Amino acid sequence: MSSVEVVAPTVDVAAEEGPPRTVRGALRRVDMSGPLRLLAALLGALGLFAILMLIKGVNPLTAYGDMFRSTFTDRNQIAGIVVKATPIILAALAVSVPARGGLINVGGEGQLVIGGVGAMGVSLLLGGHVAGPLNLVFMGLAAALAGGLWSALAAVLRRAVGIAESVTTLLMNYIALDLMYFLIYDRC
Secondary structure (H helix, E strand, C coil): CCCCCCCCCCCCCCCCCCCCHHHHHHHHHHHCCCHHHHHHHHHHHHHHEEEEEHCCCCCCCHHHHHHHHHHCCHHHHHHHHHHHHHHHHHHHHHHHHHHCCCCCCCHHHHHHHHHHHHHHHHHHCCCCCCHHHHHHHHHHHHHHHHHHHHHHHHHHHHHHHHCHHHHHHHHHHHHHHHHHHHHHCCCC
């Protein structure tokens, strides 16, 4: 029989630091480089835009106040922001999720277009026989399925033929747009 030797981990007591004794010590441990960079970039952009407004003869404080009021005080404007931001968020997800797996997807636009085609196809197929909210659910599911299947074509081409997904997804954007244009304009 062989014996198994158990080794306890060593702990360097001098290297361990206890809880910070001062506020300055606590602040030294907090890494604020990310949020501070973001804040500096935001303030820099606002400052640069303010300089451009001053050159044009516009009061930056009045302009920023008007922008804030027109954007955030009306419920319809907030809904408009959400409507315009949704495709951008979905396209970002189409890029970021495959990137986590080491893949390059530059076909978010085509996948959105095909998703829209799928959603419209389901809406036309149901033709008012389903209640509005349920129709929206079916349209959303069809859009997700159609966009996912469109991106799966790039995966099949990579696996079967060895074509890089960055090339196929980029070129499939144009095919998706042409397909949408065909369905809109060339259909009787």
